[in-house]
């Protein structure tokens with residue numbers, strides 16, 4: 001398990017570099033490590049054993065690698081179902097997003113930010129995301145609700161943005177009329 005870099009390390013505030021294809025052995029290993037972390041962290045026994053915070057996403061800068069790559073694993077409600085979204089998104093670009101905003105009712109956290117920072121993190125309620133997978137295959141997906149929020153959180157990491165940058169300083173729980181709140 002690679003160590004998670006904490007807020008304060010400059011790598012979390014850098015613009016990550018594009019990844020070239022075909023992936024080098026090093027980048028293939030990085031992609032595997034980023035996804036393995038999520039799988040292990042979402043397994044209750046292993047999560048306990050390795051003392052990991054369960055994660056639904058992990059961006060390369062969070063393991064000290066400033067490259068445009070992040071793993072996303074959003075499990076289904078029923079763990080016997082397949083995940084809602086599972087992939088390593090490489091060179092991701094949000095090509096369009098809804099005007100409507102959305103936020104998680106419980107706010108957000110981050111594996112790189114040890115303290116709780118209360119407040120709504122307003123994001124696009126729906127996005128169209130283009131990315132390449134580890135084989136270099138281009139994907140264009142439309143996401144809403146939790147997967148859309150998680151992908152935006154991860155893509156933020158690739159541009160040196162952390163979730164609390166979006167929280168309204170004067171009124172952390174400010175709600176716009178048309179915002180959707182995701183449970």
Ligand SMILES: OCN(O)CCCc1ccccc1
Pocket residue numbers: 055056057058059062104107108109110111112149150153154157
């Ligand atoms: O960057 C991933 N990471 O810090 C783990 C937490 C992911 C995450 C948590 C809340 C809302 C969106 C995404």
Ligand code: NI
Pocket residue numbers: 109110111112153157
């Ligand atoms: Ni994070």
